[in-house]
Structures are given as C-alpha cells and as structure tokens.
Amino acid sequence: MMNSTLRRGIYGWIAFAIVMVILPHVVGTGVTRSFVFAMYLAIFAVSWDIMSGRTGYISFGHPFLIGIGGYTTALLTYHLHWPLFLSIPTAVVVTMIGGTLFFFPALRIRGTYFALVTLAFMELIYGLVQVIAPQVTGGTRGLSGLETIVTGAIPNYYLALVVLLILGFTMWLVIRTHIGTALSAVGMDEDAVRASGINVTRLKLFAFMLSAFAAGLGGALYVHYLGSIAPRALFDVGFLFQILVAALLGGAGTISGPIAGAFFLTFLLEWLRPYFPGPERFLIYGTVALVLYVYQPNGLHELVRNGLKRLNQLKPSRDTG
Template sequence: MNLRWYHFAAWGALIAAMLLMPRLVDLGLMGRGTLRTMIQACYLAMFAISWDVLSGRTGYISFGHPFLIGIGAYGTAILSKKFGVPVELSIPLAVLITMIGGLVVLLPALRIKGSYFALVTLAFMELMYQLVQVIRPDLTGGTRGLSGIKTLTRGAENGYMLAVSLMLAVALGCWLLMRTRFGTALWALGQNEEAVSGSGLSTIRLKAMAFLVSAFVAGLAGAFLVHYNGSLAPRAMFDINSVFTIIVAALIGGAGTILGPVLGAFFLTFLLEWLRPFLPGAERFLVYGAVALVLYMYQPKGIYAIIEGGLKRLWGRA
C-alpha cells in the first residue's frame, strides 16, 4: 500500500468533522435540520462510492445503479413488512439478494463496452421500475410503493450517528480495498483492458468482483435508507435525476479515489439545500449542473485533487 501523509490527514479531518457535527448542533451553531441534510449526504456518498468502485475504476459507466439500490431497498422492505422477518436478518438477506440477483442479470452486460454497457444498465433500471408496479403489487405496493416500514432509529441525532458510522465504515473499507493489488488491477483494467488480459488476469473475473463489491455497497445503503425513511416509492427510487446525482457526485468529487465521491456527495447535497429557498423547483438541478460543469472543467479530477494539491503545497512550504 502506498499511504501518504495527506491520506491520513484527509481521513482524520473527515472523521473528526462527522463526529463533531452533533455537538455543533447542540451548541446552537447549526440548525437541527443540518443533521437531516447530513444524513441524506451520507447515503448519497455510499451510492456514489458504490458507483465509483465499478465505474470510476474500470471505466464501465453505469446509468442503472438505482437498479441495485432498489433491489436492496425492496428486498428488506418486503421481507420485514410482508413476511415479518426481523430487520437484523432482512437487511443481510436483502444485500445478498442484491449481489446474486444483480450479478445474474448484469454479468452478461459486462462483456460489452462503452455506450452499450451504459444503455443496458439504464434499460435494466427502467425495467425494474416497470416490474415493481405490475408484478405482485400486493407485495411491492405497486405504483404507491410501501409505507409503514419499520425504522431503525428515532430522532435526527440517532439517525445521523447510524448513517455516519455506516458511511465511514463503507468508505474506509472500500478505500483500503482499492489500495490492494485488486484495486490496482481494476485501475489497470480501466486504462487498458487488453493489456490486463494479456498479462494473464481474467478481466471477466475482475469485473465480476468489482460488480459484487459495488452491489454489496449499493444494496446495503439502499436497505438502511428505506429503514430510515420508513417508506418506499418506485418513482423516487428509479428517478433519472437520482442517477445523474450519483454520477455527478462521484465525478466532481474525484472518480477512482473513494474519498472523492464522499466529498462530492456532501458538496452536492448542501448545494441543493442552500438553493432550495431561492429555487424550490427543478431549477435547482440546472444550477447545480452548471456549478458541477464549471468545477469539472477547472479540475477534471475533482474536489479531491484540488484539496490534495493544496495540502501538497502547504507541506512543501513548511
């Protein structure tokens, strides 16, 4: 592992900021609504990390990530609400279903490249949206979705601590995984797949492993999110804006870095919240899209590269 000092500095700063946030709210320095915004940012960060593991490393751009998130969310919601399975068991089962179901459906798509892969994943997301409405609506809730789902926490602070703990565990685990030989192989796969294949490594196996890790994170985050919200609606789950928000968060934060998508998720979430009083409608997405475009043009490697460069300059001056 090539662990530089600024990596530890970044992780230390992130963990400290996350843990101090409730204290700042208690002191009145921030509103209690900030915690709820942070919770949404944590779940978006996990979705962006999930996308980054697959697309940010291998270069296989997925437009259907809510397909995986939806399997995890619907899986635990149906198991716990309709069949009375304890949440402690329904969440792991939903994650397992996400990994198996997603791999069976999308593994053939990993044999194609470029825009074809992106279109196939987008088609699967739309197919999932249609299926949950027409197949067994007594289980899925049809077009109305599901409500009255058991929640895991009560109160903004408890929900925040759960979301932050889960997000930090996922982010740190994926970051460490990407610093192994497996992560290096995925990066090489994104640079030159033919060279990786010529070196004797199985590109299909590497992509399948990356997909499994991505599906695990997506299913886990989707399952916990539905037990935070207590409800589930198909249109909100499979909205095209959700896809773009996940991708933009990963790209402007810094794709292929794990920590970058976390930064991008928090940046986007708070940007949308700050714009809400001025632009309550969909115009907010136009503004954040313009901001993301300018930032991406200024630094294609994202916010992570900007912060990394700043820390290097400070260290050089010191």
C-alpha cells in the same frame, strides 16, 4: 512499513471521523438531517465508484442495485414481518445475487453499449415494480409505514456515519492494493491487462460484487430511514444523476472524492432551495457541477490534493525566512 501517502490518508480519515462525530452537537436538527441524506448519497456514490470509477464501465443502472436492496427488506418486513437484523442482510445477499444475474453478462460489452444496457435494466425493474403484483409492491405508490432502525435525527446520523466510515475506509484500502491497481489498469487498457495473464473477468466480478454489496446495504438502510419506499424515489433519473454527479464531481476512482462530492452536492441544493424552490435549482446545480468538472476534470479530490501540495511546498520557504 507504512508509506507516507498511506499514513497521510489514514490521518485524513481519522480527522474526518472526529469532525463528523462532533458535528451534530454544534449544528441544528435540520442541518443534521441534511447530513444524513448526504451520507447516504455518499454511500451510493462510493458503491458506484468502486466499480465504474475504477474500471471505466460507466453504469447508468446503479439504482437497480439500490432498489433490489430496498425492496427486498421492505417486502420482508412489511408482509412477512421479518426482523430487521435478518431482512437487511438478506437484502444485501439478494442484491449481490440478483445484480450478478442481470449485470454480469453486460460486463462482456464496453463503453456506450454497457451504459445503455444498464440503463435499460433500471427502467425494466422500474416498470416491473409498478405492474407486477402491485398489491405486494405497492405499485406506483410504493409502501409506507416501514419499520425504522432508530428514531431521531442524531441516532440516524450516527448510524449512517458508522456505515459510511466502514464502507468508505474499506473501499479506500482496497483500491490501494494490487487489486485496486489492476482495476484501474482495466479502465485504461483492458486488452493489455488481459494479455498480461490477469483474469479480467474475475477482477470485474470482484469489483461488481463489492459495488452490489455496498449498494444493497445502503438501499436497505435508506428505506428504513425514510420509513417508506416508492419506485419513483429509487429509479428516478434525477436520483441516478445525483449519484453520478457526486462521484464525478468529487473525483471518480478515488473513493474519498465521491464522499466529498456527495456532501458538496447536497448542501449546494440546500443552499439553492430558498432562492429556487422549484425544479430549476437542479438545472443550476447541474450547470455548476458541469463548470467545475470542465475546469477540474479530476474532481474536488484533485483540487484539495493540489492545494495541500502547494502548502507543503511553502513550508520550507517560511521556515528559512
């Protein structure tokens, strides 16, 4: 039988979906495009969260996975003229395989060392894309004129929304199973989990494969939304920072939190743009994010949950009054 917490969560997802379906019809084209970017950032943050947010293995190399997915489909469609319905699934598979070959050995180390190794992977592929066969990858300039899946702000909005809802809700359900509980336990005390007889290596591999799947799919769709791909766009530290801040600010390990964090972060940047059109707005939003994280370390997810609890506590008193 479905418990009340799960039921409330499902109702929340349904409400979110309804609001998002209606939204493009009540806002302008510019805002709709901002929501498209927010949803892709949310996909990337969710893909980071299912691995790093649950297990505590903080990855600084997540754009590596996004880049594999993006470059695979870009090269297949640009040079070999593959149709998108073949290039995108292939990109996802290549991301899962390639990411496993590079990242899985790194899962044997922990803490700061793991973070540094994953960052090195990102810098490695950033360099390789620029110097190896630039006539194929486009070098520092990348590739432009890529085929798009759909055209127009609203069709792209709904495409991103469908992917976000399916990935987000699936990951949200996963963390509510015994697997999600075990992943969270790994983050708290990996040695204790291993001592209990659970195959921690297999558990981490499962989480990583989920993460790579979502990152590869998001990366592939994102480059076809942009119609171009360049190494600085995907492997820039600022892009990594946005993913991390979205996940941590929203509430790492919750799946729904990083989605909220991505939306908050995107529209904070858009709000700051008229006043601070230069790079200084990134310093301001970083400061705002840091302050919020210090005073609310569990993120916006916990803030909203506590607010709803207080509202529920007020209901009996109002009824009796």
